[in-house]
Amino acid sequence: MNNDSLVTMMFDNVLLQTEEYFPSYVYRLMQFANFMGARNFLDLLKMSSARQIGETLPRWAVVLATQNYGAEKFTQILDNNLLGRYWRSFIEESELDQFVAQQRSKRATGRVLFNAEKILLPFQSIKLCPACFDESVQAYGVGVWNAQHQAATSFVCHKHQQVLLQRPVSQFSGFEFSQSFFDRDAYVTPNISLFHRWLDFEILRIYELGVEAHRDEVKLHKRVFMESSFYSHKPCSTSVNLNKQWRLSLSKYLAILYPHMKNEAERISSNTGLQASAIMNVESSVHPLLYLLFKFFYLHEFKP
Numbered sequence: 001m002n003n004d005s006l007v008t009m010m011f012d013n014v015l016l017q018t019e020e021y022f023p024s025y026v027y028r029l030m031q032f033a034n035f036m037g038a039r040n041f042l043d044l045l046k047m048s049s050a051r052q053i054g055e056t057l058p059r060w061a062v063v064l065a066t067q068n069y070g071a072e073k074f075t076q077i078l079d080n081n082l083l084g085r086y087w088r089s090f091i092e093e094s095e096l097d098q099f100v101a102q103q104r105s106k107r108a109t110g111r112v113l114f115n116a117e118k119i120l121l122p123f124q125s126i127k128l129c130p131a132c133f134d135e136s137v138q139a140y141g142v143g144v145w146n147a148q149h150q151a152a153t154s155f156v157c158h159k160h161q162q163v164l165l166q167r168p169v170s171q172f173s174g175f176e177f178s179q180s181f182f183d184r185d186a187y188v189t190p191n192i193s194l195f196h197r198w199l200d201f202e203i204l205r206i207y208e209l210g211v212e213a214h215r216d217e218v219k220l221h222k223r224v225f226m227e228s229s230f231y232s233h234k235p236c237s238t239s240v241n242l243n244k245q246w247r248l249s250l251s252k253y254l255a256i257l258y259p260h261m262k263n264e265a266e267r268i269s270s271n272t273g274l275q276a277s278a279i280m281n282v283e284s285s286v287h288p289l290l291y292l293l294f295k296f297f298y299l300h301e302f303k304p
């Protein structure tokens with residue numbers, strides 16, 4: 001059996017479920033192909049490096065989804081299995097198309113879709129609703145990790161009104177073969193605050209509005225509030241004041257959202273990639289978590 005038919009056989013035997021998170025599906029494929037070592041498995045799927053999971057649209061996912069489901073079904077996979085319905089409204093369609101084309105070509109490197117996501121990756125967790133897990137075991141015979149739950153701003157399963165269990169992506173060391181991905185005991189229940197719930201509410205709004213309408217809202221918001229006369233991209237006392245207040249608030253927000261990572265929250269919030277000027281650019285895309293935190297800051301905390 002050649003490599004291509006081996007891959008086809010795996011995809012035919014282990015079916016991707018409608019709302020399954022794509023990286024967790026790869027772990028299921030690995031489980032199926034446990035007769036081969038991790039390195040061989042990754043080579044077979046042409047996943048050259050064991051990248052950290054949790055990136056928005058990594059090259060391996062673009063290549064794998066295109067190869068096995070075809071270009072027509074790609075958007076469907078993007079929306080259902082890679083959280084496209086969540087993040088597509090934060091980026092122009094043309095910018096996304098260009099990114100996908102680059103990821104498909106061999107020239108692509110370790111680019112990420114949103115500039116800030118590499119900086120924010122340490123805060124990213126894989127999340128699990130035990131009730132959804134049990135339901136998927138009953139329905140499909142396997143535990144399925146729900147894609148929508150993996151949004152950076154998702155903390156609650158709205159179907160079951162349960163706080164999502166979390167496990168930092170840093171614990172998975174990419175796709176090195178590990179059965180422990182499926183170890184439910186390794187997940188912890190976080191204490192969530194009203195602030196977590198507000199972010200969750202904002203996500204539901206995004207889903208309710210739909211990609212197009214929410215994209216218009218993000219643009220409107222940037223035009224009216226975030227690129228206003230209050231702020232100049234040139235260095236001036238207003239920008240210095242804004243950046244200073246924003247840095248302190250961002251550190252506070254991250255510490256509330258991720259209480260187990262207080263030190264990182266302070267360190268990362270001074271990263272230049274997260275500065276107000278990087279967010280307040282009407283022309284460029286913005287990471288969903290940063291956008292929502294900045295929106296909260298601008299509307300409720302900023303003192304010009």
Ligand SMILES: [Zn+2]
Nearest residue numbers: 129132157160
């Ligand atoms: Zn659930």
